Amino acid sequence: MDQVTTDTPRRQPTLDEVAERAGVSRSAASRVINNAPHVSRAKREAVRRAVDDLGYVPNATARALATKQAGSVVLAISGDDPAMFADPFFAEVVVGVNAVLEETDLELMLSLATSTRGQARLEQLLRTHQAGGVMLMSLHGDDPLAALAQQASVPVVFGGRPLNIEARYYVDADNRGGARLATEHLIASGRRKIATITGRIDEGAGIARLQGFQDALAVAGLDNSLVEPGDFSEDGGGTAMGRLLDRAPDLEAVFIASDQMAIGALRTLARAGRTVPGDVAIIGFNDIPAARHTTPPLTTVNQPIEALGREMARMLLSLMSGKEPSPLILPTRLIHRDSA
Amino acid sequence: MDQVTTDTPRRQPTLDEVAERAGVSRSAASRVINNAPHVSRAKREAVRRAVDDLGYVPNATARALATKQAGSVVLAISGDDPAMFADPFFAEVVVGVNAVLEETDLELMLSLATSTRGQARLEQLLRTHQAGGVMLMSLHGDDPLAALAQQASVPVVFGGRPLNIEARYYVDADNRGGARLATEHLIASGRRKIATITGRIDEGAGIARLQGFQDALAVAGLDNSLVEPGDFSEDGGGTAMGRLLDRAPDLEAVFIASDQMAIGALRTLARAGRTVPGDVAIIGFNDIPAARHTTPPLTTVNQPIEALGREMARMLLSLMSGKEPSPLILPTRLIHRDSA
DNA sequence: TGGTCGACTGGAAGCGCTCCCGGTATCCGG
DNA sequence: CCGGATACCGGGAGCGCTTCCAGTCGACCA
Incomplete structure (x- = not known):
């Protein structure tokens, strides 16, 4: 009963209704809604009153149509x-x-x-x-x-x-800068045989991170041929790590273009009996939450997402x-x- | 030059323009756009042609206004x-x-x-x-x-x-059912002194998971007084685990209402010298990605998100x-x- | 006191589309 | 051959809002 009478699906009030109740023209009402100038103090207040008496809310769609700009x-x-x-x-x-x-x-x-x-x-x-x-x-x-x-x-x-x-x-x-930073850190820790697992190299981030890696190796005069393509996924990282191990069993460090891939890599490293960071140092990219909980916790580069x-x-x-x-x-x- | 002439910011064509070019009325054009009946094959095709000659796309805003239903x-x-x-x-x-x-x-x-x-x-x-x-x-x-x-x-x-x-x-x-399942698993593994860390108990999920926990304990006739409130956060889980350890140093298992909290709990357990699952068994809730990478990997209840x-x-x-x-x-x- | 200026005001024309409705052409059975 | 369905067709009235514009009306200056 109450239900029926109180929240009978009342149509939203329109601007006209507000204007009428306030005793002004629709234009005037519109002006106060958008608080534009050229409306007297009295009318302005009358409109405001009408607005919250009626619970008026402008119809966004109509407004968008009229102004030709979407909300x-x-x-x-x-x-x-x-x-x-x-x-x-x-x-x-x-x-x-x-x-x-x-x-x-x-x-x-x-x-x-x-x-x-x-x-x-x-x-x-x-x-x-x-x-x-x-x-x-x-x-x-x-x-x-x-x-x-x-x-x-x-x-x-x-x-x-x-x-x-x-x-x-x-x-x-700054993907390139971050990758460079990471690789420099690897170099600074004394590692020489350094590899990378790249992201998708048809993405800007993937390319940039590879470039940063190469930048750092270049200034240090180190070999930069140890690169394996990945796809940013955990599995992709795992298998890429496997290929890397085959190619260079004696590698000392790898910069990995995403934490997901790093997690995969960590897993195959463990399976291969390599210790981290003892045998091989790892740095990931992205600083995802899970990176804190890997064993060992993952050194990585953070971007301000x-x-x-x-x-x-x-x-x-x-x-x-x-x-x-x-x-x-x-x-x-x-x-x-x-x-x- | 080219620029200027080719992609001069042409207004989107309107339905009227389509209609005119097709030599039909706007209503007819509208009908074919919304493929409604009552338009001859010939006109229908004329309109279609006009549509892709002009590259017409109906204006969603206008349509929404007219039909009174948002897209x-x-x-x-x-x-x-x-x-x-x-x-x-x-x-x-x-x-x-x-x-x-x-x-x-x-x-x-x-x-x-x-x-x-x-x-x-x-x-x-x-x-x-x-x-x-x-x-x-x-x-x-x-x-x-x-x-x-x-x-x-x-x-x-x-x-x-x-x-x-x-x-x-x-x-x-089915939060309640999941919690119950988890708790039953704990019981089935022979644990008797079982605690829980709850989620926010002002949320449905928090309450339901607590209820499921109590359900299982009740049918097993076990003590269900070991409950500590958490807030779904990692830190909250850690400190709650601390309180639990103070209250019942000999507890054997704990059901934790979220993986985040479980991760925190795992950390304080490790700090307290307890092994998992040796000393105490842990089950979390949610099956977040990070749950696979904790030590040990977290048993948890998955919901089909x-x-x-x-x-x-x-x-x-x-x-x-x-x-x-x-x-x-x-x-x-x-x-x-x-x-x- | 006449003239000018500027702050107000409301009527009206859209924005681009849908859809009701009255009207015309076509086609069928009887 | 005729009445009445049945398929089309286009005019026009909105949807709820903004905004241009012509018009009022005091105020203010010379």
């Missing part, structure tokens, strides 16, 4: 594996993005553009102007999305510098407000634990 | 810690949700309703009808959002059964299409590793 931005994760997003990395990015979006009144749409269907949906999203801007992450080499986004009519910022196109706006972590999210969002915001931000490279740093 | 749903995570979303748990939920949404043409909005600001934003989202439905997760006891969502005018499904309100639509994991996401989305979809789905409880299962 949301999208964070798109591109890739080929549907479950890739499960990587805690992205969750942290989201937290960062959210932190800055929360200050605005933009909503966040998430688009997992894995699968052809997903990509089509993202394209749709870009073209329908449903969103006011896009943050695009983790596309590999020949990702068609990059080009597509590039020519979209909304602002786009890339997370990680894309390789196949000339991106103007991106924020990236949440900051990356924050900066992407900030960059997009400034782009959307007509500015022309510069690309940003975020610092990485070595986390000393026990594996090196 | 998106929101996944809201409520809580008090802004970084809580970083828990890989949610990422996996998102993957599940995305999987089913991908089949539709609904977009996913993410709302991290941590912080007062965030909650206000979510409330806004609910009231402006920007979204066609909501999936709400992880609210603790007195979460105002639950009530708010309940009286929202859009369909709501809860992830995890909320405690302070009578929810009609929710999907949850991605499925939880999928089912929430499915339930929301059916709700939105006017059906009346029943609540769903997803099975949990024990993962045998080495800590028990």
